[in-house]
Amino acid sequence: MPKATYILPDGTQRTLDLREGQSLMEAAIRNGITAILAECGGSAMCATCHVQIEHSPGPLPPVSDDEDAMLEETAMARTDASRLSCQIRMRPDLDGIVVRVAHPM
Amino acid sequence: MTQVHDLVILGAGQAAVQLAMSLRQAGDARSIAMIGDEPCPPYSRPPLSKGFLKGLTEREDLFFRQPEWFAESGISLHTGVRALSVDVANRVIQSDHGAVRYRQLVFATGTRPRTLPVFPGELTNVVYLRDLADATRLVACLPSIRHATVIGGGFIGLEFAAVMRGLGRAVTVVEAGPRLMGRAVSPVISDWFLDLHRGHGVDVRLNRCVEGTETGAGSVRAVHLNDGTRLATDIVVVGVGVIPNDDLARAAGIAVEDGILVDDRLRASVPDVFAIGDCARMQLPDRTTQRLESVQNAADQARHLAAGLTGRDAAYRVVPWFWSDQYDRKLQIAGLRAQATRPSGHALQVGGFSIEHHAQDRLVCVESVNDARGHLAARKSLNSELMSGVH
Numbered sequence: 001m002p003k004a005t006y007i008l009p010d011g012t013q014r015t016l017d018l019r020e021g022q023s024l025m026e027a028a029i030r031n032g033i034t035a036i037l038a039e040c041g042g043s044a045m046c047a048t049c050h051v052q053i054e055h056s057p058g059p060l061p062p063v064s065d066d067e068d069a070m071l072e073e074t075a076m077a078r079t080d081a082s083r084l085s086c087q088i089r090m091r092p093d094l095d096g097i098v099v100r101v102a103h104p105m
Numbered sequence: 106m107t108q109v110h111d112l113v114i115l116g117a118g119q120a121a122v123q124l125a126m127s128l129r130q131a132g133d134a135r136s137i138a139m140i141g142d143e144p145c146p147p148y149s150r151p152p153l154s155k156g157f158l159k160g161l162t163e164r165e166d167l168f169f170r171q172p173e174w175f176a177e178s179g180i181s182l183h184t185g186v187r188a189l190s191v192d193v194a195n196r197v198i199q200s201d202h203g204a205v206r207y208r209q210l211v212f213a214t215g216t217r218p219r220t221l222p223v224f225p226g227e228l229t230n231v232v233y234l235r236d237l238a239d240a241t242r243l244v245a246c247l248p249s250i251r252h253a254t255v256i257g258g259g260f261i262g263l264e265f266a267a268v269m270r271g272l273g274r275a276v277t278v279v280e281a282g283p284r285l286m287g288r289a290v291s292p293v294i295s296d297w298f299l300d301l302h303r304g305h306g307v308d309v310r311l312n313r314c315v316e317g318t319e320t321g322a323g324s325v326r327a328v329h330l331n332d333g334t335r336l337a338t339d340i341v342v343v344g345v346g347v348i349p350n351d352d353l354a355r356a357a358g359i360a361v362e363d364g365i366l367v368d369d370r371l372r373a374s375v376p377d378v379f380a381i382g383d384c385a386r387m388q389l390p391d392r393t394t395q396r397l398e399s400v401q402n403a404a405d406q407a408r409h410l411a412a413g414l415t416g417r418d419a420a421y422r423v424v425p426w427f428w429s430d431q432y433d434r435k436l437q438i439a440g441l442r443a444q445a446t447r448p449s450g451h452a453l454q455v456g457g458f459s460i461e462h463h464a465q466d467r468l469v470c471v472e473s474v475n476d477a478r479g480h481l482a483a484r485k486s487l488n489s490e491l492m493s494g495v496h
Contacts, residue, residue: 021160021161022161022162022163022166023161023162023166026162026163026166027166029166029168029169029170029171030165030166030168030171031171032170032171032173032174034170034174037169038149038169039123039400039404040149040151040400040428041149041150041151041152041155041167041400042149042151042152042155042156042162043151043155043428043430043435044435044477045400045426045428045437046400065456065457065475065476065477065478066435066475066477068477069477069478069480069481070477070481072481073481089161
């Protein structure tokens with residue numbers, strides 16, 4: 001199964017198996033990574049699933065206007081690497097993606 | 106032996122879990138029990154009419170926290186347990202799995218679907234899309250649905266219709282009122298979405314309701330509308346509103362009126378009893394009351410109550426916001442349209458637009474379609490009006 005690695009706020013790392021089509025947010029929630037919240041259930045309405053892309057092996061889906069607007073609302077400051085993890089769904093060419101999890105709100 | 110907890114939360118939905126999370130985040134160590142009648146941990150409802158139906162999201166992806174988190178956080182989570190009565194004098198809850206004592210009690214019992222008498226309860230292909238069990242049934246039925254009848258042209262029904270069209274299935278939406286999402290949006294938005302759905306091939310019937318059904322082998326085969334039309338159908342999905350679960354509170358002598366009445370500290374009429382989320386009807390400064398059915402309200406009231414319980418006393422005042430995802434369109438609403446006396450101004454963005462609504466000179470609501478920037482600007486602007494104490 002394709003994998004995603006999450007660098008947690010305390011510096012530790014967790015590598016998770018994702019199924020194709022599962023979002024990075026869903027995998028984090030499902031595996032007990034409590035620093036990622038999913039307050040709106042993945043609709044790009046709340047920005048509680050903010051992550052920063054450390055490394056992506058393949059091209060990520062482009063940032064939509066909705067996501068771009070919500071990224072201005074994150075609790076931790078936005079960087080060029082910021083994404084809403086609910087908007088990135090696993091594909092084979094994203095196997096090995098590494099994201100940094102923002103500090104929880 | 107009866108358990109005793111500092112705080113008992115009746116309900117295990119979004120408001121309940123947010124309250125528990127916020128208390129623990131604040132370092133509060135009081136003992137907490139959470140009692141919910143669904144057989145699973147608290148989960149997110151919005152995906153039930155979106156990604157879960159499309160098969161993108163699975164059951165375990167929906168839980169706000171995995172089961173282990175509750176035990177690790179000192180929260181006694183009781184799922185599949187139905188509370189039967191509350192004795193506020195003795196601070197005891199009777200459930201179908203025994204009694205629980207509390208020092209403080211929070212009602213986070215949410216709402217249940219309004220049902221239609223024209224569909225007797227035993228019909229196997231009538232689904233009130235409210236909870237995970239409903240959505241799971243729907244997903245199981247999806248392969249065999251060639252035609253779906255949606256009763257109710259609100260957010261839930263229209264999101265379901267959009268998913269069905271995405272799967273290439275036929276859909277008829279039957280709405281009793283003159284326009285779609287009549288409770289929540291302005292006529293311009295209703296019309297815009299009517300065009301959107303018809304453009305995607307949804308058969309929308311306004312000013313219509315179901316008067317009768319044809320059934321066979323325990324399921325609906327066809328529905329009859331009040332204009333004499335007959336619709337052969339494989340499934341009926343009903344979304345005609347919800348009713349607050351305030352019955353336990355009423356029976357306990359707590360003041361209710363279409364929801365449990367609370368003040369701006371979310372306190373009910375009995376000491377050490379609170380209510381948050383869909384089930385709570387809150388008093389406003391102008392002495393009207395308001396009960397909101399939304400993720401935002403559940404989460405924000407929960408956070409506010411946690412703050413109050415940990416010594417940060419303040420009045421709850423937050424601008425409500427709502428959204429609905431239909432096809433590739435995102436409808437977002439900031440503020441409440443019901444307060445508006447006139448719409449003014451479409452602000453057109455590339456690919457989207459926002460409509461502002463005013464009451465006298467005051468902005469009270471902005472409806473946006475594919476204009477997240479406009480929506481977020483509206484939230485900020487409406488919130489700063491509230492904070493400045495203008496109203």
